[in-house]
Amino acid sequence: MSAQGAKDGSAVLRVGLAGAGNIAVQHARGWSTYPARAKIAAIADVDPNRTKLLNDDFAAGEAKTYESTEALIADPDLDVIDICLPHHLHVDAVIAAARAGKAVLCEKPLCTNLADARRIKETLCQTGTVFMSAHNQLFQPSLIEARRLMAGGVIGQPYLIRSIETFQSRAFNPWSADGSSGPKSWGWRSDLAQSGGGELLDTGYHGTYRLLSLAGERPVEVTGLMSRFFQQELKTEDTGMVLVRFASGVVGEILTSWALDVVGGRHFEISGELGALAGSATSLQHQLYTWPEPSTKTFQPVASFTAEIGHFLDVVQRGAPNPAPIDLAARTLQVIKAAYVSANLGQTVTLPEDPTAAPEPRQQPAATAFSVTVPEEVLA
Ligand SMILES: NC(=O)c1ccc[n+]([C@@H]2O[C@H](COP(=O)([O-])OP(=O)(O)OC[C@H]3O[C@@H](n4cnc5c(N)ncnc54)[C@H](O)[C@@H]3O)[C@@H](O)[C@H]2O)c1
Structure with a gap:
């Protein structure tokens, strides 16, 4: 998708879900609420059973599936990476997704220590990535x-x-x-x-x-x-x-x-x-x-996750104000x-x-x- 397509909302964003566990179900429900604006195009989890369940329930079994986050992020067809992984995996996933030119929505916490928060911030600044922390409340x-x-x-x-x-x-x-x-x-x-x-x-x-x-x-x-x-x-x-x-x-x-x-x-x-x-x-x-x-x-x-994802789409596609940018996530x-x-x-x-x-x-x-x-x- 072109950068212009992302900005003016004229294209359907292709979303890759990293992690298919408990909270990914809420996120998948959220993405599915906006079919004219986004579609779950790929899902990755080390547990293929979880990937399949999410794919069947929310993507009619049509999403691509991966068993590693790295493979998901390397998929050139994706515009957004939505990170729903255990805490210690957030930092590498955010940095890799930013370097791959994807917009990023990341579950809380940002990461597990402040040195990693700094690395994330530096990467986001270097790449100009659209990043929002999933502060659903x-x-x-x-x-x-x-x-x-x-x-x-x-x-x-x-x-x-x-x-x-x-x-x-x-x-x-x-x-x-x-x-x-x-x-x-x-x-x-x-x-x-x-x-x-x-x-x-x-x-x-x-x-x-x-x-x-x-x-x-x-x-x-x-x-x-x-x-x-x-x-x-x-x-x-x-x-x-x-x-x-x-x-x-x-x-x-x-x-x-x-x-x-x-x-x-x-x-x-x-x-x-x-x-x-x-x-x-x-x-x-x-x-x-x-x-x-x-x-x-x-x-x-x-449904706070659905509201959050709707707002993330506004941030990516319409340049809406970001309520949970990197500095607020790091301050938290x-x-x-x-x-x-x-x-x-x-x-x-x-x-x-x-x-x-x-x-x-x-x-x-x-x-x-x-x-x-x-x-x-x-x-x-
Ligand atoms: N906003 C909220 O209210 C809320 C609620 C619950 C969880 N969360 C957050 O969501 C994130 C995930 O929590 P959860 O409850 O869904 O956990 P979970 O254990 O249910 O799901 C995590 C998934 O990640 C997969 N996974 C683990 N290692 C992996 C790897 N190396 N590569 C790919 N997949 C891997 C697991 O197989 C699992 O399916 C955490 O950051 C958590 O804090 C947020």
């Missing part, structure tokens, strides 16, 4: 509406932003009585060489980019606390709590877990100068402090890495301005408009 209507209300000033200056991404996973079920529903293996997720981290790097990635999107400014310092409450077979955390101070002094908090949940499926809470907002996937509550009750707006559930990883470093040191860490640079132990607290120096009398 950005497409939840409650989040979009909350951002709109905040931009309109309805709660005044925000002070606290809490982002929540929690569920109790029974993928490994310690209580299974009859053996029919477990225990199951966590697979590559329990192998740190493949996962690169625990719950925070995995599901917590959503909570982290959601916090960054609500704050809309640079995070400057991070404090992390990791716990393993429930998933004893994991080698690291099943629950992360992360405090983030932003440059203006706004304070963020991420609560993310495979061990526990919160009431009502909340995704975020924002409290500001005039009032507060609270959102779940299908509702947004808004309460000024002078109101006796919140007002509630409800939304139809959204940097906050998570900072939380791990902080939990290990038992100390707050500072985030460099470069989103691919390593966090550093804090020398002195960030001085912001809202920072407090605790008086000597109080410390005694």
Whole structure:
């Protein structure tokens, strides 16, 4: 397809899916929603059974199939590579796809360490690749509406932003009585060489980019606390709590877990100068402090992967703004890495301005408009 065809949306993009597992099914459903704009032309997975299932279900068995990502990326007929692989395979796949001139959509996390994030960024800059990170939760209507209300000033200056991404996973079920529903293996997720981290790097990635999107400014310092409450077979955390101070002094908090949940499926809470907002996937509550009750707006559930893929098509074909470019993906990883470093040191860490640079132990607290120096009398 010509570059012009991609830009003005006149051609059907030919998509190659790298990985045919769990999340690839959601992506395939998304691509299939836009038949006039994109088609799944090829699928690769080391497991040919998975490739076949996806091909039959979403491409009428007509997609080309490969057993390696390298072969998929080398296919000159593809315009887009959609990466749905385990975490440790993201970096090589993104770099190879960019060098092969494909547009790239990549599942979270961007990769497993900041040195690789830098290599990815350098490659994307050199090649001019269209790259979007698959931050599907950005497409939840409650989040979009909350951002709109905040931009309109309805709660005044925000002070606290809490982002929540929690569920109790029974993928490994310690209580299974009859053996029919477990225990199951966590697979590559329990192998740190493949996962690169625990719950925070995995599901917590959503909570982290959601916090960054609500704050809309640079995070400057991070404090992390990791716990393993429930998933004893994991080698690291099943629950992360992360405090983030932003440059203006706004304070963020991420609560993310495979061990526990919160009431009502909340995704975020924002409290500001005039009032507060609270959102779940299908509702947004808004309460000024002078109101006796919140007002509630409800939304139809959204297929967030389908919305994300529709927007990716807009980015590639129509030059739409990219909501999850490389710098935001790297910044998300940097906050998570900072939380791990902080939990290990038992100390707050500072985030460099470069989103691919390593966090550093804090020398002195960030001085912001809202920072407090605790008086000597109080410390005694
Ligand atoms: N956005 C979300 O809500 C969400 C949810 C789940 C997973 N994910 C992300 O999607 C990605 C995949 O996760 P998943 O749950 O689909 O995992 P999965 O294990 O179900 O699927 C991964 C697939 O990759 C294949 N694979 C492994 N090594 C390969 C290789 N060398 N070459 C080609 N194929 C290979 C496996 O056979 C498997 O089919 C991860 O990055 C994960 O974090 C995102």
